[in-house]
Amino acid sequence: MAKQKKQRFEGIVYSTDADFSYDVGEDSVPETLSNAQQKLKISLDKKARKGKMVTLIAGFIGTNEDLETLAKWVKQKCGVGGSAKDGEILIQGDFRQKVFDLLKAEGYNVKGIGF
Template identity: 35%
Template structure:
């Protein structure tokens, strides 16, 4: 019983100290709110006209995917469809990046060079 009384007494002291030292402040004024910085481009690659091909496995449970960066926006959908048909695999277009399933870097590179793009293999 003694411990319980002490714990309760401590709570009262803490509660009293908060009441004595604190004031409730409410303001509808925005105050010193800083504007957020403009969002930067999501792509880690520069927009220099070079199409970059890299193999990714992170976040895919070990399954390899070829990601293609740097393709002009007006050609992405048609090129993704063409590459999927040429490689005979699945894939898609996500956030301006063409993804082709499997390790098909060589056929993709050949097809892109045939279409007139300057191609660079990135990574290992």
């Protein structure tokens, strides 16, 4: 079953007006920051993966299409699989140093965590 996003009405408890409609602000799509403005964190993660290691790239700010494009490029350069969702990129295996060097060469602000 898919999780449903709960809708919150800030400050509105009850209205007696029959024609009242609460205007929910539309979620704005974040613009993708330039490579130099991105602050990416690279770490190794094994939690909830049955002991298998993944390289985690977190902190990407931008559209999902740009996240998918970056993930595809990193996966091709490392020659492994992975996925991208919720502003994070998962690369199968321990490729922290290689990913760090690749992203640094492309002009990203990169911080290595745990190595």
